[in-house]
Amino acid sequence: MSSRAPLLSIVVATHNRPDRLGDLLDSFAGQSAPAGTFEVVVVDDGSKDGRTEDILASHPARDRLGLRVIRRPMAQGPAGARNDGWRAAQAPLVAFTDDDCVATPDWVEECRRAAITHPGAIVQGRTEPRPDELHHRGPFTRTLCIDRLGPFFQTCNILYPRQVLERLDGFDAEAYSAPGGEDTDLAWRAMEMGTPTVFAAEAVVQHAVERHGPLGFLRIAWRWTDSMQAYSRHPDLRDAVFTKRFFWKPDHYLFVRALLALLLPRRLRGLRRWLAWPYAVALVWRCLQPDARGPVLLPYLALHDAVEVGAVARAAVRYRIPVL
DSSP states (O other): OOSSOOSEEEEEEESSOHHHHHHHHHHHHTOSSOTTSEEEEEEEESOOSSSHHHHHHHOTTHHHHTOEEEEESSOOOHHHHHHHHHHHOOSSEEEEOOTTEEEOTTHHHHHHHHHHHSTTOEEEEEEEEOGGGGGGOSTTEEOOOBOSOOSSOOTTSEEEEHHHHHHHTSSOTTTOOSSSSHHHHHHHHHHHTTOOEEEEEEEEEEEOOEEOHHHHHHHHHHGGGGGGHHHHHOHHHHHHHOBTTTBSSHHHHHHHHHHHHHHSOGGGHHHHHHHHHHHHHHHHHHHTSTTSOGGGGHHHHHHHHHHHHHHHHHHHHHHTOOOO
């Protein structure tokens, strides 16, 4: 391995995902970029699984990857973990990915090529589901598909010039102690100070298809409260994402219409039907999607929407932003 400083640093925050982390490290070992041109910095955010430490200590490609490990004794969230990682990184370009992803063989080279072609820019790559896990997809699984620039700029596949991270002081770990929103906030702060952004379609990572189950999906829906801070801070983001100016998702708008229909007196039957019908149609359409399980899922989808709207309504009060 070269003694020169690497050209690109990869920063990964991990927490209790030893098998996923092992797959990710294997994908780094298979990169077409020559050894010594990149390094890997993994921040173990208080893992207690008993295996993460062993995987990081014994991975056979440690030397080729220039692997360095930072261990945090307690889990404090990915924003702070990533800050520890990029501050310890040596390269002028810092690429982030997540511990539930794998990088395709040319990912490092394509990230670096895009960064050289567009100096000073944030580079967002393409994200696809892992093809070997597509058979897991169902109503209670989660993965990511990103095939265009923004607006969320997720850390599963993004590169920052180190100078940009230094000017912004990295992620806002105080505001975002839980996963969600910290990556979007960082990118929009960078854009608001004039940093350009580009999409690199050939820089591909593959995202796990995670099975969360019905209760796990409801927990995810409820955790979005803190994420809404990004919309309070960045009005242009709100304009780019919101439906009807006040609703985070189109389904939220339809859900609130249906809820209003339930609250109206029965004598306004025609108005109630007009308000509720679009949501009913949307629920049926969602139940007919390939990953769904048919009409049996209808009550759960309505419950999920109610939980998610409740989490967003809580954010509206907490952060003084008109959003549902």
